[in-house]
Amino acid sequence: MAALFGFGVLECGVERLKKEGGTTPSPSLGGAGERARLFPVTQKGIFLAHAAVAPISGPAREAMDAWTANAVAGRQEGEEVWRGVRKTREVAGRFLGCDWDEVSLLGPTALGLGLVALGLDWKPGDEVIYDPLDYPANVYPWMDLVRRGVRPVPLERKAGEEIRWATISPKITAKTKLVSLATAHYLSGLTPELSVIGPELRARKILLCLDGIQTLGVLPTEWAEADFLAADAHKWMLGPVGAGVFMVRRRVWDQMAPPLLGSWNVVSPDFLAQPKMVLEEGGRRYEPGSLNLPGIEGMRASLELLEGLGRSEVMAHVLDLAGRIREGGRARGFVIYGKGEGARAITSFQEPKGGWGDLAKKMEAAEIRVSWRREHEGTMLLRVSPHISNTVEEVDEFLKVLGRAD
Ligand SMILES: Cc1ncc(COP(=O)(O)O)c(C=O)c1O
Structure with a gap:
Protein backbone atom coordinates (compact mmCIF):
# COMPACT_ATOMS: atom_id res chain seq x y z
CA MET A 1 0.00 0.00 0.00
CA ALA A 2 2.77 2.40 0.97
CA ALA A 3 4.34 2.09 -2.49
CA LEU A 4 1.06 3.09 -4.08
CA PHE A 5 1.44 6.50 -2.50
CA GLY A 6 5.15 6.83 -3.25
CA PHE A 7 6.29 9.89 -5.13
CA GLY A 8 7.32 7.85 -8.17
CA VAL A 9 3.73 6.83 -8.72
CA LEU A 10 2.60 10.33 -7.93
CA GLU A 11 4.71 11.80 -10.70
CA CYS A 12 3.28 9.25 -13.15
CA GLY A 13 -0.16 10.42 -12.06
CA VAL A 14 0.76 13.99 -12.86
CA GLU A 15 2.12 12.91 -16.27
CA ARG A 16 -1.08 11.04 -16.99
CA LEU A 17 -3.14 14.09 -16.08
CA LYS A 18 -1.06 16.23 -18.41
CA LYS A 19 -1.64 13.82 -21.31
CA GLU A 20 -5.36 13.82 -20.65
CA GLY A 21 -5.48 17.58 -20.96
CA GLY A 22 -5.12 18.51 -17.33
CA THR A 23 -8.53 17.53 -16.02
CA THR A 24 -9.86 14.53 -14.19
CA PRO A 25 -13.44 14.08 -13.18
CA SER A 26 -13.78 14.23 -9.43
CA PRO A 27 -13.99 10.75 -7.93
CA SER A 28 -17.54 9.59 -7.55
CA LEU A 29 -19.03 11.74 -4.83
CA GLY A 30 -22.44 10.53 -5.91
CA GLY A 31 -24.91 13.11 -7.16
CA ALA A 32 -25.20 16.77 -6.16
CA GLY A 33 -27.16 15.77 -3.04
CA GLU A 34 -24.37 13.50 -1.88
CA ARG A 35 -21.74 16.19 -2.46
CA ALA A 36 -23.82 18.56 -0.33
CA ARG A 37 -24.16 15.96 2.43
CA LEU A 38 -20.49 15.05 2.50
CA PHE A 39 -19.26 18.64 2.12
CA PRO A 40 -21.89 21.12 3.38
CA VAL A 41 -19.47 24.01 2.70
CA THR A 42 -20.11 23.56 -1.04
CA GLN A 43 -23.61 24.97 -0.52
CA LYS A 44 -22.35 28.46 0.14
CA GLY A 45 -19.73 29.97 -2.11
CA ILE A 46 -16.44 28.44 -3.17
CA PHE A 47 -14.04 27.35 -0.46
CA LEU A 48 -10.40 27.32 -1.62
CA ALA A 49 -8.54 27.73 1.69
CA HIS A 50 -7.99 24.19 2.99
CA ALA A 51 -4.37 25.02 3.89
CA ALA A 52 -5.82 27.45 6.48
CA VAL A 53 -8.70 26.37 8.72
CA ALA A 54 -10.80 24.07 6.55
CA PRO A 55 -14.51 23.32 6.92
CA ILE A 56 -15.31 20.07 8.70
CA SER A 57 -17.03 17.43 6.57
CA GLY A 58 -20.68 16.46 6.88
CA PRO A 59 -19.81 13.08 8.42
CA ALA A 60 -17.56 14.88 10.96
CA GLY A 308 -13.56 5.73 1.59
CA LEU A 309 -13.35 8.14 -1.36
CA GLY A 310 -9.92 6.70 -2.13
CA ARG A 311 -6.69 8.34 -1.05
CA SER A 312 -5.11 8.21 -4.51
CA GLU A 313 -8.32 9.56 -6.09
CA VAL A 314 -8.40 12.46 -3.64
CA MET A 315 -4.76 13.25 -4.37
CA ALA A 316 -5.16 13.03 -8.16
CA HIS A 317 -8.20 15.30 -8.11
CA VAL A 318 -6.53 17.92 -5.90
CA LEU A 319 -3.32 17.89 -7.95
CA ASP A 320 -5.37 18.30 -11.10
CA LEU A 321 -7.16 21.35 -9.68
CA ALA A 322 -3.90 22.78 -8.29
CA GLY A 323 -2.27 22.37 -11.72
CA ARG A 324 -5.20 24.17 -13.33
CA ILE A 325 -4.89 27.02 -10.80
CA ARG A 326 -1.16 27.42 -11.54
CA GLU A 327 -1.56 27.24 -15.32
CA GLY A 328 -4.52 29.64 -15.27
CA GLY A 329 -2.70 32.06 -12.96
CA ARG A 330 0.45 32.05 -15.10
CA ALA A 331 -1.60 32.62 -18.24
CA ARG A 332 -3.04 35.72 -16.53
CA GLY A 333 0.43 37.07 -15.80
CA PHE A 334 0.77 36.01 -12.15
CA VAL A 335 3.97 34.56 -10.70
CA ILE A 336 3.88 31.44 -8.54
CA TYR A 337 5.67 31.66 -5.19
CA GLY A 338 8.39 29.01 -4.94
CA LYS A 339 9.95 26.80 -7.57
CA GLY A 340 10.10 23.05 -7.28
CA GLU A 341 9.37 19.78 -8.95
CA GLY A 342 7.32 17.77 -6.45
CA ALA A 343 3.55 17.51 -6.16
CA ARG A 344 1.91 20.57 -4.64
CA ALA A 345 -1.61 20.90 -3.30
CA ILE A 346 -0.99 24.52 -2.24
CA THR A 347 -0.42 27.37 -4.69
CA SER A 348 0.54 30.90 -3.66
CA PHE A 349 0.65 33.79 -6.11
CA GLN A 350 3.18 36.54 -5.57
CA GLU A 351 1.94 40.06 -5.04
CA PRO A 352 1.95 41.90 -8.39
CA LYS A 353 4.13 45.05 -8.64
CA GLY A 354 1.08 47.33 -8.33
CA GLY A 355 -0.26 45.41 -5.29
CA TRP A 356 -3.47 43.42 -5.00
CA GLY A 357 -5.83 46.40 -5.31
CA ASP A 358 -9.37 45.42 -4.37
CA LEU A 359 -9.02 41.72 -5.22
CA ALA A 360 -9.77 40.61 -1.63
CA LYS A 361 -13.07 42.51 -1.78
CA LYS A 362 -13.88 41.01 -5.18
CA MET A 363 -13.22 37.49 -3.86
CA GLU A 364 -15.47 38.17 -0.89
CA ALA A 365 -18.21 39.57 -3.10
CA ALA A 366 -18.01 36.44 -5.26
CA GLU A 367 -18.13 34.31 -2.06
CA ILE A 368 -14.75 32.77 -2.85
CA ARG A 369 -12.64 31.92 0.20
CA VAL A 370 -8.87 32.11 -0.32
CA SER A 371 -6.04 32.92 2.14
CA TRP A 372 -3.94 36.04 2.25
CA ARG A 373 -0.56 35.31 3.82
CA ARG A 374 2.46 37.55 4.44
CA GLU A 375 5.74 35.96 3.30
CA HIS A 376 9.07 36.42 5.02
CA GLU A 377 10.25 39.21 2.72
CA GLY A 378 7.17 41.28 3.50
CA THR A 379 4.92 40.94 0.47
CA MET A 380 1.40 39.53 0.60
CA LEU A 381 0.70 36.17 -1.04
CA LEU A 382 -2.63 34.95 -2.32
CA ARG A 383 -2.80 31.28 -1.31
CA VAL A 384 -5.21 28.86 -2.95
CA SER A 385 -5.77 25.33 -1.69
CA PRO A 386 -8.57 23.20 -3.19
CA HIS A 387 -9.70 19.81 -1.87
CA ILE A 388 -11.71 16.85 -3.13
CA SER A 389 -14.96 18.80 -2.63
CA ASN A 390 -14.00 21.42 -5.24
CA THR A 391 -14.78 21.23 -8.94
CA VAL A 392 -13.11 22.38 -12.14
CA GLU A 393 -15.93 24.91 -12.59
CA GLU A 394 -15.17 26.43 -9.19
CA VAL A 395 -11.49 26.80 -10.09
CA ASP A 396 -12.46 28.47 -13.37
CA GLU A 397 -14.73 30.86 -11.47
CA PHE A 398 -11.81 31.72 -9.15
CA LEU A 399 -9.57 32.38 -12.17
CA LYS A 400 -12.22 34.63 -13.68
CA VAL A 401 -12.37 36.76 -10.53
CA LEU A 402 -8.55 36.72 -10.24
CA GLY A 403 -8.38 38.61 -13.52
CA ARG A 404 -5.02 39.73 -14.89
CA ALA A 405 -1.85 40.86 -13.13
CA ASP A 406 -0.94 44.26 -14.49
C1 LIG B 1 2.96 24.02 8.68
C2 LIG B 1 1.95 24.27 9.77
N1 LIG B 1 2.13 23.69 10.96
C3 LIG B 1 1.23 23.85 11.96
C4 LIG B 1 0.12 24.65 11.79
C5 LIG B 1 -0.86 24.81 12.90
O1 LIG B 1 -0.27 24.59 14.14
P1 LIG B 1 -1.14 24.29 15.41
O2 LIG B 1 -1.91 23.03 15.10
O3 LIG B 1 -0.15 24.11 16.48
O4 LIG B 1 -2.05 25.45 15.63
C6 LIG B 1 -0.08 25.29 10.56
C7 LIG B 1 -1.24 26.20 10.36
O5 LIG B 1 -1.26 27.08 9.52
C8 LIG B 1 0.85 25.08 9.53
O6 LIG B 1 0.67 25.63 8.32
Missing part, protein backbone atom coordinates in the same frame (compact mmCIF):
# COMPACT_ATOMS: atom_id res chain seq x y z
CA ARG A 61 -20.51 17.02 11.97
CA GLU A 62 -22.78 13.96 12.23
CA ALA A 63 -20.24 12.14 14.43
CA MET A 64 -19.78 15.17 16.68
CA ASP A 65 -23.55 15.71 16.91
CA ALA A 66 -24.00 12.07 17.92
CA TRP A 67 -21.33 12.48 20.60
CA THR A 68 -23.03 15.66 21.85
CA ALA A 69 -26.42 13.92 22.09
CA ASN A 70 -24.85 11.32 24.36
CA ALA A 71 -22.89 13.95 26.28
CA VAL A 72 -25.98 15.94 27.29
CA ALA A 73 -27.47 12.67 28.54
CA GLY A 74 -24.49 12.23 30.87
CA ARG A 75 -22.47 9.86 28.66
CA GLN A 76 -19.43 11.77 27.41
CA GLU A 77 -17.53 8.48 27.64
CA GLY A 78 -18.72 4.94 27.03
CA GLU A 79 -17.91 1.70 25.23
CA GLU A 80 -18.89 3.12 21.84
CA VAL A 81 -16.67 6.18 22.36
CA TRP A 82 -13.67 4.01 23.31
CA ARG A 83 -14.24 1.88 20.20
CA GLY A 84 -14.21 5.16 18.23
CA VAL A 85 -10.90 6.16 19.84
CA ARG A 86 -9.36 2.83 18.84
CA LYS A 87 -10.72 3.18 15.28
CA THR A 88 -9.24 6.69 15.10
CA ARG A 89 -5.79 5.37 16.00
CA GLU A 90 -6.22 2.68 13.33
CA VAL A 91 -7.31 4.95 10.49
CA ALA A 92 -4.59 7.49 11.37
CA GLY A 93 -2.07 4.63 11.40
CA ARG A 94 -3.10 3.69 7.85
CA PHE A 95 -2.59 7.30 6.67
CA LEU A 96 0.79 7.49 8.44
CA GLY A 97 2.07 4.01 7.62
CA CYS A 98 2.54 3.18 11.29
CA ASP A 99 0.94 0.85 13.85
CA TRP A 100 -2.27 2.01 15.51
CA ASP A 101 -0.56 1.98 18.90
CA GLU A 102 2.12 4.39 17.69
CA VAL A 103 -0.59 7.08 17.38
CA SER A 104 -1.40 9.44 20.25
CA LEU A 105 -4.51 11.56 19.83
CA LEU A 106 -3.32 15.04 20.68
CA GLY A 107 -3.81 18.39 18.98
CA PRO A 108 -2.58 21.02 18.24
CA THR A 109 0.48 20.36 16.06
CA ALA A 110 2.58 22.54 18.36
CA LEU A 111 1.81 20.21 21.27
CA GLY A 112 3.23 17.15 19.52
CA LEU A 113 6.33 18.97 18.29
CA GLY A 114 6.82 20.52 21.74
CA LEU A 115 6.58 17.11 23.43
CA VAL A 116 9.41 15.86 21.22
CA ALA A 117 11.55 18.89 22.08
CA LEU A 118 10.86 18.50 25.80
CA GLY A 119 10.91 14.70 26.00
CA LEU A 120 14.15 13.73 24.26
CA ASP A 121 17.19 13.08 26.34
CA TRP A 122 19.37 15.95 25.09
CA LYS A 123 23.02 16.24 26.09
CA PRO A 124 24.66 19.67 26.29
CA GLY A 125 26.18 20.40 22.88
CA ASP A 126 23.65 18.28 20.96
CA GLU A 127 22.40 19.98 17.79
CA VAL A 128 18.93 20.21 16.26
CA ILE A 129 18.40 21.31 12.65
CA TYR A 130 15.22 23.25 11.85
CA ASP A 131 13.85 25.52 9.14
CA PRO A 132 13.54 29.13 10.36
CA LEU A 133 11.15 29.86 7.46
CA ASP A 134 8.73 27.19 8.62
CA TYR A 135 5.44 27.79 10.48
CA PRO A 136 6.15 28.98 14.06
CA ALA A 137 4.95 25.68 15.62
CA ASN A 138 7.97 23.97 14.02
CA VAL A 139 10.48 26.71 14.86
CA TYR A 140 10.11 27.90 18.45
CA PRO A 141 10.25 24.48 20.20
CA TRP A 142 13.71 23.95 18.67
CA MET A 143 14.99 27.49 19.27
CA ASP A 144 13.95 27.21 22.91
CA LEU A 145 16.25 24.23 23.43
CA VAL A 146 19.16 26.64 23.98
CA ARG A 147 17.90 26.74 27.56
CA ARG A 148 18.95 23.09 27.84
CA GLY A 149 22.37 23.58 26.32
CA VAL A 150 21.30 22.35 22.88
CA ARG A 151 22.48 24.21 19.77
CA PRO A 152 19.59 25.02 17.39
CA VAL A 153 20.97 25.04 13.83
CA PRO A 154 18.83 26.93 11.28
CA LEU A 155 18.80 25.76 7.66
CA GLU A 156 19.94 28.34 5.14
CA ARG A 157 17.70 28.78 2.16
CA LYS A 158 15.95 31.58 0.35
CA ALA A 159 12.23 32.09 0.93
CA GLY A 160 10.31 29.92 -1.54
CA GLU A 161 13.28 27.60 -2.18
CA GLU A 162 12.86 23.81 -1.93
CA ILE A 163 14.51 21.81 0.86
CA ARG A 164 16.70 19.10 -0.59
CA TRP A 165 19.27 16.81 0.97
CA ALA A 166 21.87 19.33 -0.27
CA THR A 167 20.17 22.00 1.88
CA ILE A 168 20.53 19.88 5.00
CA SER A 169 23.80 17.98 4.57
CA PRO A 170 26.16 20.98 5.11
CA LYS A 171 24.55 21.53 8.53
CA ILE A 172 25.08 17.98 9.79
CA THR A 173 27.82 17.35 12.32
CA ALA A 174 28.68 14.51 14.68
CA LYS A 175 26.49 16.30 17.25
CA THR A 176 23.28 16.43 15.17
CA LYS A 177 20.58 14.57 17.07
CA LEU A 178 17.41 15.53 15.21
CA VAL A 179 16.15 17.25 12.06
CA SER A 180 12.64 18.70 12.04
CA LEU A 181 10.84 19.53 8.78
CA ALA A 182 7.35 20.19 7.46
CA THR A 183 6.04 17.62 4.95
CA ALA A 184 4.95 20.62 2.83
CA HIS A 185 5.73 24.30 3.29
CA TYR A 186 2.67 26.27 4.36
CA LEU A 187 3.27 29.13 1.89
CA SER A 188 4.85 27.51 -1.16
CA GLY A 189 3.31 24.04 -0.81
CA LEU A 190 6.72 22.62 -1.75
CA THR A 191 7.53 19.21 -0.30
CA PRO A 192 11.05 18.51 0.93
CA GLU A 193 13.00 15.73 -0.75
CA LEU A 194 12.07 13.24 2.00
CA SER A 195 12.68 10.14 -0.11
CA VAL A 196 16.39 11.05 0.00
CA ILE A 197 16.56 13.00 3.26
CA GLY A 198 14.88 10.22 5.29
CA PRO A 199 17.30 7.40 4.38
CA GLU A 200 20.34 9.73 4.63
CA LEU A 201 19.38 10.70 8.19
CA ARG A 202 18.59 7.12 9.16
CA ALA A 203 21.98 5.95 7.90
CA ARG A 204 23.55 8.48 10.29
CA LYS A 205 21.22 7.56 13.19
CA ILE A 206 19.80 11.09 13.23
CA LEU A 207 16.17 11.38 14.33
CA LEU A 208 13.56 12.81 11.93
CA CYS A 209 10.58 14.78 13.18
CA LEU A 210 7.83 15.95 10.79
CA ASP A 211 5.06 18.51 10.93
CA GLY A 212 2.53 16.70 8.72
CA ILE A 213 -0.39 19.11 8.84
CA GLN A 214 0.01 20.41 5.26
CA THR A 215 -0.12 16.96 3.62
CA LEU A 216 -2.04 14.56 5.87
CA GLY A 217 -5.37 13.91 4.14
CA VAL A 218 -4.25 15.00 0.68
CA LEU A 219 -0.69 13.88 -0.17
CA PRO A 220 1.27 10.79 0.91
CA THR A 221 2.46 11.22 4.49
CA GLU A 222 3.77 7.77 5.33
CA TRP A 223 7.50 8.21 5.74
CA ALA A 224 9.14 5.09 7.16
CA GLU A 225 12.14 7.09 8.39
CA ALA A 226 10.05 9.59 10.36
CA ASP A 227 10.43 8.94 14.07
CA PHE A 228 7.86 11.58 15.06
CA LEU A 229 5.01 13.32 13.24
CA ALA A 230 2.42 15.76 14.49
CA ALA A 231 -0.62 17.21 12.72
CA ASP A 232 -3.79 18.91 13.84
CA ALA A 233 -6.97 17.91 11.98
CA HIS A 234 -8.20 21.33 10.91
CA LYS A 235 -6.69 21.44 7.40
CA TRP A 236 -6.61 18.64 4.80
CA MET A 237 -8.05 16.10 7.27
CA LEU A 238 -11.28 18.16 7.35
CA GLY A 239 -11.55 17.71 11.10
CA PRO A 240 -12.17 20.18 13.92
CA VAL A 241 -9.53 22.46 15.42
CA GLY A 242 -7.66 21.19 18.45
CA ALA A 243 -7.90 17.48 17.62
CA GLY A 244 -4.88 15.90 16.03
CA VAL A 245 -2.50 12.99 15.67
CA PHE A 246 0.94 12.59 17.15
CA MET A 247 3.01 9.63 15.94
CA VAL A 248 5.92 8.33 17.96
CA ARG A 249 7.48 5.17 16.54
CA ARG A 250 7.84 2.30 18.96
CA ARG A 251 11.57 2.16 18.09
CA VAL A 252 12.08 5.54 19.85
CA TRP A 253 9.78 5.10 22.85
CA ASP A 254 12.75 4.46 25.11
CA GLN A 255 14.44 7.65 23.85
CA MET A 256 11.49 9.91 24.52
CA ALA A 257 10.05 10.23 27.99
CA PRO A 258 6.55 11.73 28.12
CA PRO A 259 7.08 15.24 29.54
CA LEU A 260 3.43 15.53 30.65
CA LEU A 261 2.10 12.98 33.13
CA GLY A 262 -1.32 12.18 34.56
CA SER A 263 -3.89 9.51 35.29
CA TRP A 264 -4.24 8.48 31.65
CA ASN A 265 -0.63 7.71 30.75
CA VAL A 266 0.62 6.50 34.14
CA VAL A 267 -1.03 3.32 35.41
CA SER A 268 -3.33 4.57 38.20
CA PRO A 269 -5.73 1.86 39.42
CA ASP A 270 -8.94 3.28 40.96
CA PHE A 271 -7.63 6.75 40.07
CA LEU A 272 -5.12 6.45 42.93
CA ALA A 273 -1.64 7.86 42.43
CA GLN A 274 0.94 5.10 42.92
CA PRO A 275 4.30 5.33 44.67
CA LYS A 276 5.96 3.92 41.55
CA MET A 277 5.18 5.28 38.08
CA VAL A 278 4.56 2.73 35.32
CA LEU A 279 3.68 4.08 31.89
CA GLU A 280 0.69 2.86 29.89
CA GLU A 281 1.52 1.10 26.63
CA GLY A 282 0.96 2.44 23.11
CA GLY A 283 -0.26 5.86 22.05
CA ARG A 284 -1.54 6.52 25.58
CA ARG A 285 2.11 6.99 26.66
CA TYR A 286 2.02 10.59 25.47
CA GLU A 287 -1.61 11.41 26.39
CA PRO A 288 -1.52 12.69 29.99
CA GLY A 289 -5.22 13.15 30.71
CA SER A 290 -8.74 13.39 29.33
CA LEU A 291 -8.93 13.17 25.55
CA ASN A 292 -10.67 15.65 23.24
CA LEU A 293 -13.39 13.09 22.50
CA PRO A 294 -15.74 15.20 20.35
CA GLY A 295 -12.79 16.39 18.30
CA ILE A 296 -11.48 12.85 17.91
CA GLU A 297 -14.92 11.68 16.73
CA GLY A 298 -14.99 14.42 14.08
CA MET A 299 -11.43 13.75 12.96
CA ARG A 300 -12.09 10.00 12.65
CA ALA A 301 -15.26 10.53 10.59
CA SER A 302 -13.42 12.79 8.12
CA LEU A 303 -10.40 10.48 7.83
CA GLU A 304 -12.72 7.54 7.15
CA LEU A 305 -14.55 9.63 4.55
CA LEU A 306 -11.31 10.50 2.73
CA GLU A 307 -10.18 6.89 2.91
